[in-house]
Amino acid sequence: MTTILDTAIMICLAIGLIFNALGVIGILRFPDVYTRLHAETKTTTFGTIFIGLAVVIYGLAALLETGEGQYLTLSVHTIIAVVALAFTNATGAHAIARAAYRCGYKPKPAVVDRMAEANQ
Amino acid sequence: MTDAMLLSVVVLAALIVLAMVRLFAGPTAPDRVVALDAVNTLTVAAMILLGVVYQQIIFIDVAIVYALLSFVGTLYIAKYLGGEI
Amino acid sequence: MIPFLLTAIFAFLLYLLLTAGSGNLGVWSPAELVMGAFLALIVAAIARTFLCRNHTYRMANPLRWLVLAVYAVVPFFLEMAKANLDVAYRVITGRIRPGIVRIEPGLKTDLGVLLLANSITLTPGTLTVGVDEETNDLFVHMIHVKPGAEKKPTLDATEITAWFDFPAWIRRIAE
Known part of the structure; x- marks a missing residue:
């Protein structure tokens, strides 16, 4: 039983780290601010959700094993942190994109821009 | 198990340093904000893992507050860049 | 009055979520329950105009959550x-x-x-x-x-x- 849980935690950690790494590589690699935002928002949020999932699995397993209340607190607080992060990251990305658009950075290699047409 | 988590924290720290490259190099101000946001997210992940490694639940409370405060900071910088303040 | 009660209940539930695992009354300690109710009333008195701003109580239905x-x-x-x-x-x-x-x-x-x-x-x-x-x-x-x-x-x-x-x-x- 413990080996299965350990493997699950390891897999979640690995997925989280891989997606976080891809997000950072995307920031370094993409050409303009909007595509960088894509890489940053989606992949780092997803990676952090999986890291939180690893901690939640660890906390619940320890709770079943020892029955101490502090592991329940650990799991619940991790869930709250991850939910708060997911929600605020999406809203923050929206704010940055809007600010970048308002101060005049157009998406550079874009094939279509309906927002510029609507604002005219 | 805590060894693997400590190793993950080291990897996350390395990723934060990589994101810092864009924070310093990034040609425009919104680019820097994007990099800052990535650094904040990775810091929250590292704090959650450190809370397990050192068995301190208070670290995770700090992570919650850090996530909310970094959101406020990002929003404020975005408003400033958009010329609404 | 209804916004006040809804805000108080929301704040109290959030407090319960944050302090789960602190004691043995259910999973909460009695001191946390009393403190949570007290703080929820204070928060509701301050912030009652922010939640349910347009007087729409659609989200009070637990089924939607x-x-x-x-x-x-x-x-x-x-x-x-x-x-x-x-x-x-x-x-x-x-x-x-x-x-x-x-x-x-x-x-x-x-x-x-x-x-x-x-x-x-x-x-x-x-x-x-x-x-x-x-x-x-x-x-x-x-x-x-x-x-x-x-x-x-x-x-x-x-x-x-x-x-x-x-x-x-x-x-x-x-x-």
Whole structure:
């Protein structure tokens, strides 16, 4: 039983780290601010959700094993942190994109821009 | 198990340093904000893992507050860049 | 009076969530319960005008929160996983074709537009840039516009997601 849980935690950690790494590589690699935002928002949020999932699995397993209340607190607080992060990251990305658009950075290699047409 | 988590924290720290490259190099101000946001997210992940490694639940409370405060900071910088303040 | 009570109950539930596992009365200690009720009343007295600002009590129905939880775990998470694999592919290969398109979700409430904007920021290769305040249309930056899609004036929301109809789910939650 413990080996299965350990493997699950390891897999979640690995997925989280891989997606976080891809997000950072995307920031370094993409050409303009909007595509960088894509890489940053989606992949780092997803990676952090999986890291939180690893901690939640660890906390619940320890709770079943020892029955101490502090592991329940650990799991619940991790869930709250991850939910708060997911929600605020999406809203923050929206704010940055809007600010970048308002101060005049157009998406550079874009094939279509309906927002510029609507604002005219 | 805590060894693997400590190793993950080291990897996350390395990723934060990589994101810092864009924070310093990034040609425009919104680019820097994007990099800052990535650094904040990775810091929250590292704090959650450190809370397990050192068995301190208070670290995770700090992570919650850090996530909310970094959101406020990002929003404020975005408003400033958009010329609404 | 109703906004006051709703805010107090919401704050108390949040406090219970944050202090779960502190004692042996259920999983809470008696001191935390008393303190939580006290703080919830204070918070409600200060903040009663912020929650339920338009005097719409739609979100007081617990069933809507249940649908929101199901929505977050099943359709949203699956779409998010797919979107992440897509972005990972584009990070590695560098094949992008960005553009800003206009999407017509047909949602009426502010909360619905907020939920849809956040959902499509985290899901299928798209990022909300702006909102048309009059018609509630969203301007969405797509990392890979499908060939041919840039000619249409507005896109349907179902055309950018892969498997699920997000506006229908959000209408169930927020309208």
